Amino acid sequence: MECSDSKYKQFSFLDDLFGDIQKSQGKAFSLPDADIILHQSFFREDESDQIFDNLYNNIAWVQEDTILYGKKIALPRLTAWYGDKGKTYTYSKIKMTPQPWIAILENIKSQVERVCSAKFNSVLLNLYRNGSDSISWHSDDEKELGENPTIASLSFGDTRSFMLKHKFKKDLKLDIQLTHGSLLIMGGKTQHYWQHQIPKTRTSYKPRINLTFRKILK
Ligand SMILES: O=C(O)CCC(=O)C(=O)O
Ligand SMILES: [Fe+2]
Secondary structure: OOOOHHHEEEEEOOHHHHOOHHHOEEEEEOOOOOEEEEEOOOOOHHHHHHHHHHHHHHOOOEOOEEEEOOEEEEOOOEEEEEEOOOOOEEEOOEEEOOEOOOHHHHHHHHHHHHHHOOOOOEEEEEEEOOOOOOEEEEOOOOHHHOOOOOEEEEEEEOOEEEEEEEOOOOOOEEEEEEOOOEEEEEEOOHHHHEEEEEOOOOOOOOOEEEEEEEOOOO
16 A cells, blocks of 8 residues: 555644744554654754764664574664663663663654653664665564553654554555654554564665654553
């Protein structure tokens, strides 16, 4: 299923309060069992360029390993985890202890919280160095996130396909192009019914940075 404008509903958040149209308009996908909103240009191009450079150079990127069929393999991307003290998180069988917040991440977090009607206490960062870096099919359904988590996903750098598929209705699939400066918000029951991935590709891609803001409950 291709995503077309006819499948969008216009949404407008908090325009009067913040008066910043660019940061307040999003489009909701009308999909069953999902609550997904895309803000195509949440950050302006020049802001996005600056954020990309800053994160690329200043984040403490780590090459983590995971265990697959009893063998240790390197994750096909670099990652980093920042958040409130004590909010540990187990992800891809890796227990992560957060780095303390840095100014740029706190600043982005507060801008995202304005449009999400949610508060976050941590952010997972992924750096896809080229087209062969990827993340395989999964739902963000770790128990630390609670029943119906709101996940706010920001993208900077090259555009990659963010693919979604329904877990039970096999013909329901969607491919969203996540562009430089975009914000995708997943909420409600999305993680119960849908999986997502950034597929590996043979096409050459420039680096892409993704941030997913999350709330760890315990
Ligand atoms: O890179 C993306 O857009 C998705 C990342 C993701 O799904 C995750 O970190 O759980
Ligand atoms: Fe995810």
